[in-house]
């Protein structure tokens with residue numbers, strides 16, 4: 001399999017005011033200083049209120065801006081919601097769909113996630129589709145079954161390497177400081193790749209990036225980002241401060257360089 005360009009994506013969740021944009025200035029400067037821009041794609045998904053300002057701030061840099069959710073309709077009587085074309089119009093290039101917090105707190109089912117992902121694709125956005133098991137499901141040995149089912153149910157029609165990314169995010173690892181073993185992560189990523197192959201064909205599946213997310217920190221990034229089949233990370237808490245995210249980006253940069261130098 002060819003080496004995929006990794007994606008380091010930050011999810012700010014419901015955090016960040018205008019003053020937080022100073023972190024993006026620091027991030028931009030750190031990425032330029034470290035020369036990381038060619039080695040990976042970098043995306044920050046702030047709250048919708050900051051998308052337009054952040055998009056202006058990152059212009060001409062390797063940083064892209066994404067959103068955290070979208071409605072499945074392009075417009076209409078949906079008070080408080082934001083559509084995919086609106087996100088694109090604000091400067092977003094991508095949108096996270098099916099994050100476990102949306103699934104748990106807003107009752108989003110796989111079919112809702114799929115509809116949102118399809119709306120994203122129709123608006124020219126890349127869809128970052130999240131899947132992952134709860135602690136209870138892992139405890140019952142259902143991880144592969146749950147992740148496989150979520151993937152099949154949430155994957156948008158027309159998904160390909162250019163417009164879709166999968167994020168494996170075990171629910172119990174998000175914001176807890178806990179992570180699966182490297183073997184467990186590798187096993188789930190292998191399953192996701194296999195399922196993508198069955199759904200989209202092996203050629204397409206090989207080119208789709210599969211991120212790991214859940215308590216990725218500067219301290220564990222090097223270990224997590226070098227797991228076979230992991231093509232980057234979706235990062236919550238540690239994406240809020242440029243200092244932490246730069247440390248993770250540096251870890252990704254080092255592992256990418258190592259993989260490039262490796263034989264075969």
Ligand code: PEP
Nearest residue numbers: 174175213214215236237
């Ligand atoms: C997330 O919310 O997508 C996430 C991975 O959070 P954290 O990195 O804080 O665990």
